[in-house]
Amino acid sequence: MIFTQTLPRVQHHWRRPCEGLARWRLPTAAKRGPERFRRCLKVSGQMSIRRSARIRLCHSATYLKCRIAYSVLVLHDVVGTCLAEHLAGTPVRETVHLAWRRLSSMRNLLLIAAAMLTAACSGEAEQRPDRSVTVVAEPVNYLPDETVVEAIGTARAARSAQIYPEVSGQVVAVRFRQGGFVKAGQVLVELDSRRERLALRLAEVRVREAEQLLARYRRIEDTGALSESQIEAGETALAAARIERDQAAVALAERTIRAPFAGNVGLAEVDVGDRVTPETLIAQLDQRARLFVDFNAPEAVFRRLRPGETVEVVAFSDPGQAISGRIEAIDSSVEQEQRSFRARTVIDNTGDRLRPGMSFSVRFVDSGVSRPAVPEAAVVWGGEGSSVFAVRDGKAVRVPVTITSRREGLALLDADLGAEALVIVEGVQKVREGQTVKLVRPPAPREAKVKVSGAQ
Template sequence: MTRKITLLIAGAAVIAIAALASIFAKDDIMAIVTPGAKPGATQVRDAGADRGLPVIAEYASLMDEKTVVEAVGTGKSSLGVSIYPAVSGEVSDVLFHAGDKVTKDQVLVILDSDRERLARDLAALQVKDTQQLLARYEKARPLGAVAESEVDTARTALAQARIELDQAEVNLADRTILAPFDGIVGISEIEAGDRIDSSTAIVTLDNIESILVDFEVAETRFANIRPGQKVRVETWSLPGELFEGTVDAIGSRIDPVSRTFSVRARVPNPDGRLLAGMSFAVYVDIEGKQYPSVPEISVLWGDEGTYVWRIEDEKATRVPVRVVKRTGGRILVDGGISKGELIVVEGVLRLRPGRTVAATIRGSDEPGVAARDDMGEGS
């Protein structure tokens, strides 16, 4: 009997020691998690009050809903033509080399023009002859030696001769092929002595002071793309380099098959590093509405949808929200959250509506200041 009593007393003592150890250990943990807590003692606000549950919170900030539309485009020169002769003939001289920079009205090719020059000279002689005849008729008319009708006929002959001279000048000018604008000439297949006609491509000419990039965008973004909007392009020929430009034009129709519309961007190219025909990755930033931004781990999912815990007067309140966008570890939400409100980030598992909390605020000390400036994501 005595032995049983001794064992019962010993067991009770062990249980009491374990309980005390548990209390002190819990108080030590609370002291570590909650700054200012004293180890070895339980924190009590007032007699009978709930002890605040330690949580980590952060101020909600405002962020723009920014989306990046990505596309693949093809570059073309801002001015680009293939030059053809207006007439047939034999090439007398080629006055350019591939890759040359030429200026407007610079002579590129000269065709044989002996016949055209002779025709021009003959037309000039005919003009001179009819002028002299008209001058004699006008002097003789006051004397009655020439009828008025003959003077009119001479005037008509002079006008006709002048037109024929102008036509001869045009025919002669067609034998000289000029650059229509400033640019860079390509590789030509013609040489002096070749016979060419109006279907023969002499050379390509491109002005690449700026490059036009054509690309397609989904019709769902038609309302978001505007002329003058900033774009960024990257070419696989120059990896790692981004070039900035603007939207230059927008197509007026939606393709019924691909459900896309055409967009053309203009990209400055002062160094001439971008060439017509290059392929480009195109990025267009689309700014959206501003939404409250909270850390990703603060958004929870329940039977009634997504929600966050907001702290008001040291009490936890469950607030339903709608997820708008994820970006860079944060979530843009739409709901009853405003800039500067405290949102629980860690310690959410033990929260209940109306539960008293002791919040440690992380991040910025200024309410409503975003901790980062995210650039958005691709669509």
């Protein structure tokens, strides 16, 4: 069946008559030459070679296949003969000499057969017609090459303060509601101020005494009973008394802790009766109508991320809500260890949904140069890298490309493509370099028919 397998391209209606011929007569015909082989095919199939133009080119290849198969049989016969001669007692030298003489002629035939087979196959490939391929091509769209920077930021209030007492003392009253809003100057905590009040009253008495003494000096100043130095001493005593009164008033005011600005106060860290010192935290006060989100950006975008640029901020607590933020400030230096710099963006918090300390995802999109964008299916990969097929003068031309980024099913390319270039997007797998292509329109999407059954 070896020779029967070499005739797959012969028409099926005369394959069976050739089977017996291939089994018994084809080896002899192949040995005597191509002409005898062709005559055997003609007689066995009862048809002329001119009638079957489709198998003219395959005759030589079929003949060579039979010739090679015959050489394999000869090699098998030589090995069997040599083994029989050796078992019969023939010397090894004579056996080897006999095998070499029989194989030398077959080796030359194999070389000639291989050369003729290559020539026949190449001739068949050269005579193959260049058939056009139906493809779908689209014009190239140009989109800006975007650089997306994503970072994690932390929010802080626009104004924030930790409230500490100025002096030590005992808490006698807490005047704010935890988590509530307070106005600027509103009392938060009161400390025990009995001694400070007494000191203020004493200072006020001394001021009145100094004022009365100086008034008497003024009345008798014209009589000459007092010297100029005595009058100046009275004026100095009055000024000192007034300073002591002011100091007592300041000491009394320090016993009352007030809000430095309007905002939302946090949880109270002290209760009535607690003994506090200047290191004791009273509460946290935040002004959170606006929030600052600080994040670290890579050094590569230092020149492009400028104050006033818009970024997208998304809170991890509400990932479905994107907030538009504006860059407020950029740090003046780059961190050497992380090779990043600190940026601050401001976001609106009118609804008071966000809180200081929250984590945010910050996304910055930098639009660069415009690049050709094609569907990802249009890019083919080969030994030389990625490429696309452009249509020029009705033929497919391979254009090497480099993918710079991907966006929603499109590949942005760094390639030599004109503004009006046509790129094959469908049928690209069956196209080869220089092949004629036939452009067709892509099929329109079919509308889905939905059958709505009536309510039962």
